[in-house]
Amino acid sequence: MPADPAATPDRVQAPFGRRLCEVAETRPSGGYRIFTLIDPEGPAPAPGQFFMLAAAPDWAREGGRPYLPRAISHARFTRHPGSGQRLDFLIDEVGPGTSRLAEMKPGDQCWVAGPFGGRFSLPRKLNPQAAGAILVGGGIGIAPMAVLRRELVDRGIPSRSLLGFRDQAHSGGVEELFGCEETRLAFEDGSSGHKGYVTDLLLQLLEGDDSASAAVYSCGPPAMLEAVRRICLEREVPVELALESPMACGYGACFGCAVPKADGGYLRLCIDGPVVRGDEIATAMAGEPAVD
Amino acid sequence: MPADPAATPDRVQAPFGRRLCEVAETRPSGGYRIFTLIDPEGPAPAPGQFFMLAAAPDWAREGGRPYLPRAISHARFTRHPGSGQRLDFLIDEVGPGTSRLAEMKPGDQCWVAGPFGGRFSLPRKLNPQAAGAILVGGGIGIAPMAVLRRELVDRGIPSRSLLGFRDQAHSGGVEELFGCEETRLAFEDGSSGHKGYVTDLLLQLLEGDDSASAAVYSCGPPAMLEAVRRICLEREVPVELALESPMACGYGACFGCAVPKADGGYLRLCIDGPVVRGDEIATAMAGEPAVD
Amino acid sequence: MTESAKAAEPLPVMDLSTGICGIPLSGPVLNGSGTFDALAARRVFGDALIEDFPFDCYVSKTITMNPRPGNPPYRLWETPSGMINSIGLPGPGLDGFLENDLGALAEIGVPLIVSVMADSAEDFATLVERVAARDEVAGIELNVSCPNVHSGLIVGEQPAETEALMKALRPLTGKPLIVKLTPNVANPQEVAVAAEAGGADSVSMINTIKAAAIDPASSRTWLGAGAGGLSGPAVRPIALAQVRAVSSAVGIPVVGMGGISDAESALEFILAGAEVIAVGTENFRNPRAGAAVTEGLPLALRRRGFGSLAEARAATIG
Amino acid sequence: MTESAKAAEPLPVMDLSTGICGIPLSGPVLNGSGTFDALAARRVFGDALIEDFPFDCYVSKTITMNPRPGNPPYRLWETPSGMINSIGLPGPGLDGFLENDLGALAEIGVPLIVSVMADSAEDFATLVERVAARDEVAGIELNVSCPNVHSGLIVGEQPAETEALMKALRPLTGKPLIVKLTPNVANPQEVAVAAEAGGADSVSMINTIKAAAIDPASSRTWLGAGAGGLSGPAVRPIALAQVRAVSSAVGIPVVGMGGISDAESALEFILAGAEVIAVGTENFRNPRAGAAVTEGLPLALRRRGFGSLAEARAATIG
Numbered sequence A, B: 001m002p003a004d005p006a007a008t009p010d011r012v013q014a015p016f017g018r019r020l021c022e023v024a025e026t027r028p029s030g031g032y033r034i035f036t037l038i039d040p041e042g043p044a045p046a047p048g049q050f051f052m053l054a055a056a057p058d059w060a061r062e063g064g065r066p067y068l069p070r071a072i073s074h075a076r077f078t079r080h081p082g083s084g085q086r087l088d089f090l091i092d093e094v095g096p097g098t099s100r101l102a103e104m105k106p107g108d109q110c111w112v113a114g115p116f117g118g119r120f121s122l123p124r125k126l127n128p129q130a131a132g133a134i135l136v137g138g139g140i141g142i143a144p145m146a147v148l149r150r151e152l153v154d155r156g157i158p159s160r161s162l163l164g165f166r167d168q169a170h171s172g173g174v175e176e177l178f179g180c181e182e183t184r185l186a187f188e189d190g191s192s193g194h195k196g197y198v199t200d201l202l203l204q205l206l207e208g209d210d211s212a213s214a215a216v217y218s219c220g221p222p223a224m225l226e227a228v229r230r231i232c233l234e235r236e237v238p239v240e241l242a243l244e245s246p247m248a249c250g251y252g253a254c255f256g257c258a259v260p261k262a263d264g265g266y267l268r269l270c271i272d273g274p275v276v277r278g279d280e281i282a283t284a285m286a287g288e289p290a291v292d
Numbered sequence C, D: 001m002t003e004s005a006k007a008a009e010p011l012p013v014m015d016l017s018t019g020i021c022g023i024p025l026s027g028p029v030l031n032g033s034g035t036f037d038a039l040a041a042r043r044v045f046g047d048a049l050i051e052d053f054p055f056d057c058y059v060s061k062t063i064t065m066n067p068r069p070g071n072p073p074y075r076l077w078e079t080p081s082g083m084i085n086s087i088g089l090p091g092p093g094l095d096g097f098l099e100n101d102l103g104a105l106a107e108i109g110v111p112l113i114v115s116v117m118a119d120s121a122e123d124f125a126t127l128v129e130r131v132a133a134r135d136e137v138a139g140i141e142l143n144v145s146c147p148n149v150h151s152g153l154i155v156g157e158q159p160a161e162t163e164a165l166m167k168a169l170r171p172l173t174g175k176p177l178i179v180k181l182t183p184n185v186a187n188p189q190e191v192a193v194a195a196e197a198g199g200a201d202s203v204s205m206i207n208t209i210k211a212a213a214i215d216p217a218s219s220r221t222w223l224g225a226g227a228g229g230l231s232g233p234a235v236r237p238i239a240l241a242q243v244r245a246v247s248s249a250v251g252i253p254v255v256g257m258g259g260i261s262d263a264e265s266a267l268e269f270i271l272a273g274a275e276v277i278a279v280g281t282e283n284f285r286n287p288r289a290g291a292a293v294t295e296g297l298p299l300a301l302r303r304r305g306f307g308s309l310a311e312a313r314a315a316t317i318g
């Protein structure tokens, strides 16, 4: 465990190429799917990093898609003396790629490239005043939050997790990834926890707390991230967001994953992100329909 | 069982469209693969007819092929009081389509269209002098021969089967489809039966017999079919051949399955064949490399 | 897929009736010329084909003046998510078609469009006059774009020649003339604009894209004719771009096709600016593909928030 | 697949060394311009990238006079067996590239080809002169075919303009000039012949094919730039036809690309007439795709009965 936060490198390098990993386990969870890959070769990924995954040997389904690998954040990394390194992923089936991944069965093979991208900063680096961290996860975006929370726990850094979901059918992974520890939940449909948006919980916290000592981390749907970003920027609370954008390669080769920067131009989310500071980007919703 | 051979229609009509059928059984056989589909809707196909098959729901494999369905002759049709109508197929894995079909497991689904194409004539129709039938099958081409032989047995028409194989790794289906009844085998590598070509056996038969009372049926690789065709034409022995050609549709829609006719022009193998008279076509080897 | 698994949606009822160039249609689904031989299909499937005919309008295979044998084998090659063909317009020629085929096609009961191709403007004129004279025929498609036939004309590549041809043919009939454009040009909209200027009632697109294949065994060209045309889902993104470019350049309606495999992809062509659509290669995979598109359209429309075809047309991406 | 299962073949040892326009290469595998950012990859993969560099020659992303931000998002869309991009040539501009990138690229240790694009013949001349002046550079690729940038020039579509541009640039350097052709024309061989006449040492092809995509949610165009270019296995049959047409029309060597995904498909381009080949989109699926092609080539050659690359080249389908 590196002792000095400043000495933490911003990314863990990936083995060159892609490698075949075996699926060890899969199960449903609150409308999502969790699966575990055994990755004997890869390094331990840092919180915020992601992998490019493609089921093997046959990735394409009827209709010729998926064709490109899919960017997926790891939701947990564990070393088992017997069974090697295990990577857990949390999947929301929104299209051919995520469905194909969710369909994999134990014993199946999966192409893995990564870990790619940079990591979340530690709270003291993000905000020298930070007393701890506030983690705001939405939907499938709770995966990288879970990884960050675990690192913070290991380092003895206090954190609070606020997790928001549309409904029970989009709320997987909470128990598996966050355990029974204190997390506050918000459901838009009011089926459990706070009825409404997770940003309501964030506002409560930032009002109760001294905003000056807060460090916020967030991952979730674009609209939620943009709301979190604005809330934090307005209060001058340092915030890091893990964004999404369509990716073909994940390692800087295609220039496809452009996200508009605050000062003009674009960053390549796969290598300049996926974790960005709230004030670095123009919007977390670059993913919105292009108006033509 | 229709009593009058002349009353046998030249084809059995197919249900319009394609239907999903379940794979009941699969097993390896002499380098090939046999699988069984349950086809509750389809009519009993006639000897020589074929089906267009595509594994479901995902037919494509890595690389975007197979995309089109594959033409496959049935190797056996049976009605079971309990388990419905069963279609057996014999598959040689030569590319993405046949490999994907051979990969199917019991319980998997398969798109089926057909039966397509016309049937083999009965011996008396092919040759009014016919005392019986000589069936010459090569490799995977033994499948339609097996169906024809079974019909002849049911009708009490005598037949002799000559089956040729390259080697043991390309000799599946003999026991399953022909049982222990008298069949004569030829292996090019001499590993069993006659060492050499199955056409050697045909020549022996036609020399021993009165050619005038022979009716020859054949299915197998193009070079074999062309040899059978020439042997028969030289001796004025009526012969029907089940040919292959690349097919996209199987029901006359694409005009892709052209085979050169003896008198110029092309026939559409899927609806004008796949069974053709030896004298009807210019060559059984239209499948040879186009010289450009 | 998962969506429908998560909450099975009941099929909305929707009136899909529409039309093209004044020909009323029960729905927007045509077949691509040369991708469905209705007479062969009737032989294979019997009367079930007529009872459950998969298209709202039937487009014949391209007819030529004289009978043609078509190209030597092989004529087909499968490619990633598509196929190449080099069929070469085999057919009975004009007389054979008019005598033997047209009457039988009329029994189907949907409007008929006859596709024609010729080596010269004179032959084109003869084809148009004689075909248009028949009552069974609702419209004529002019195939100026077959990549598998070396005609003297390269009309389809050249706006000026396309316009001249249209001007020659236009006076010959009051029936709709649809020009089938080639995708093998830098700017199909230039040819479309010329076709419109010459009097075309509609353009249809895309025809197949020039493509080649190599025999794995001999390392020579696989196709008997040396080269062919690519079709299927592989070309769909190219077709969408061309339909969009053309439909925003002309005022006449566009018949959109190229890799349509289901209702979703059919609807994409409507959104790209097509008035009606045609199913081609997918027919080979599923003889009822046209009907499957029709059956899926109400749900596909509703998923995108449209209550009708007209609403989708109004929302074209522009 | 099954073949190799039936009898596992030992890998033949084969010397694949070759060259293009006098640049000696350890093998025939280049990258497609803009499909592999070696500097980014080094950041991600570390020195392992250099030790195991996947290409025999490195082609830079296309460089422009001034820095460019590239097109607005979204820039990518997946299609059946392919993808559309509308990247729009983001980059540091000529000065930034020469100052910061070129030195680092030279560390890779394979010959470097720098791809350039400009809006005017003058800018093209500046780019060629200043790039060619650098010792690190083995050759220059002239991108006259990017579908994602609206330049004043439509050089790549017009043989005469291509020839004129080449005549203007040819005297500026003795280093090889490779013209990257557009596939979005009726007859790419006409442009290739003009490039050769103007003094080009080689042509490379194909660039991406104009394509469009529709947002499933909004039903508007998905790509921020409105349209983009298609690449990947879907376009391979089109690329093969164009490589074949061009290589039989010109005497200069062709760099073949378009949907190459493995050694078999790479070899198809050699058989279609390419001298060397480039891997593009497949790099996104597998960062070591170039090396995988190289590793598979001896077996792919042997399966077709060739003892060397030269034997395969001699067997082009013509």
Ligand SMILES: Cc1cc2nc3c(=O)[nH]c(=O)nc-3n(C[C@H](O)[C@H](O)[C@H](O)COP(=O)(O)OP(=O)(O)OC[C@H]3O[C@@H](n4cnc5c(N)ncnc54)[C@H](O)[C@@H]3O)c2cc1C
Binding pocket: A050, A066, A070, A071, A072, A073, A074, A089, A090, A091, A092, A093, A094, A095, A096, A097, A098, A099, A140, A143, A243, A244, A245, A246, A247, A274, A287, D215, D216, D217
């Ligand atoms: C760094 C990173 C980490 C990710 N981690 C996870 C994870 O842990 N678990 C998980 O389930 N997903 C994760 N994703 C998202 C996942 O990669 C996408 O959902 C997936 O690529 C969609 O592929 P598909 O084929 O299933 O659906 P597609 O058909 O590709 O997409 C479905 C629909 O979603 C929209 N869409 C697709 N991609 C994007 C995008 N990138 N941004 C905005 N809208 C889009 C489009 O409307 C599209 O039609 C991550 C993405 C990134 C970039």
Ligand SMILES: Cc1cc2nc3c(=O)[nH]c(=O)nc-3n(C[C@H](O)[C@H](O)[C@H](O)COP(=O)(O)OP(=O)(O)OC[C@H]3O[C@@H](n4cnc5c(N)ncnc54)[C@H](O)[C@@H]3O)c2cc1C
Binding pocket: B050, B066, B070, B071, B072, B073, B074, B089, B090, B091, B092, B093, B094, B095, B096, B097, B098, B099, B140, B143, B243, B244, B245, B246, B247, B274, B287, C215, C216, C217
């Ligand atoms: C009427 C009919 C009945 C058939 N019955 C059977 C059967 O019972 N069992 C069975 O295993 N196969 C049968 N076939 C053959 C089978 O359809 C082909 O082997 C199959 O389409 C090949 O598909 P693939 O994807 O496996 O290989 P592909 O990659 O499509 O083909 C492998 C190689 O074989 C060659 N090739 C492919 N198709 C043909 C062709 N039609 N003619 C000549 N060469 C070709 C090419 O060199 C090609 O590269 C039948 C074919 C027809 C037309």
Ligand SMILES: Cc1cc2nc3c(=O)[nH]c(=O)nc-3n(C[C@H](O)[C@H](O)[C@H](O)COP(=O)(O)O)c2cc1C
Binding pocket: B254, B255, B256, C031, C032, C033, C034, C035, C061, C062, C085, C087, C089, C115, C143, C146, C180, C205, C206, C207, C208, C230, C231, C232, C233, C235, C257, C258, C259, C260, C278, C279, C280, C281, C282
């Ligand atoms: C086997 C085959 C034959 C075709 N024959 C013709 C034809 O005779 N006339 C014509 O205009 N188009 C012909 N086409 C082109 C189709 O009508 C259609 O324009 C093209 O295939 C694109 O649509 P798709 O991708 O849905 O098939 C043919 C296409 C195929 C695949």
Ligand SMILES: Cc1cc2nc3c(=O)[nH]c(=O)nc-3n(C[C@H](O)[C@H](O)[C@H](O)COP(=O)(O)O)c2cc1C
Binding pocket: A254, A255, A256, D031, D032, D033, D034, D035, D061, D062, D085, D087, D089, D115, D143, D146, D180, D205, D206, D207, D208, D230, D231, D232, D233, D235, D257, D258, D259, D260, D278, D279, D280, D281, D282
């Ligand atoms: C994301 C992406 C970016 C590209 N950028 C460039 C470029 O900057 N310059 C260029 O000449 N070609 C560019 N290309 C085209 C490729 O070099 C290549 O010509 C094309 O993609 C076809 O090959 P492929 O199918 O193997 O990708 C780009 C292609 C892609 C997919």
Ligand code: FES
Binding pocket: A246, A247, A248, A249, A250, A251, A252, A253, A254, A255, A256, A257, A268, A269, A270, A271
């Ligand atoms: S995903 Fe390719 S550059 Fe970022």
Ligand code: FES
Binding pocket: B246, B247, B248, B249, B250, B251, B252, B253, B254, B255, B256, B257, B268, B269, B270, B271
């Ligand atoms: S396979 Fe389509 S017409 Fe015969």
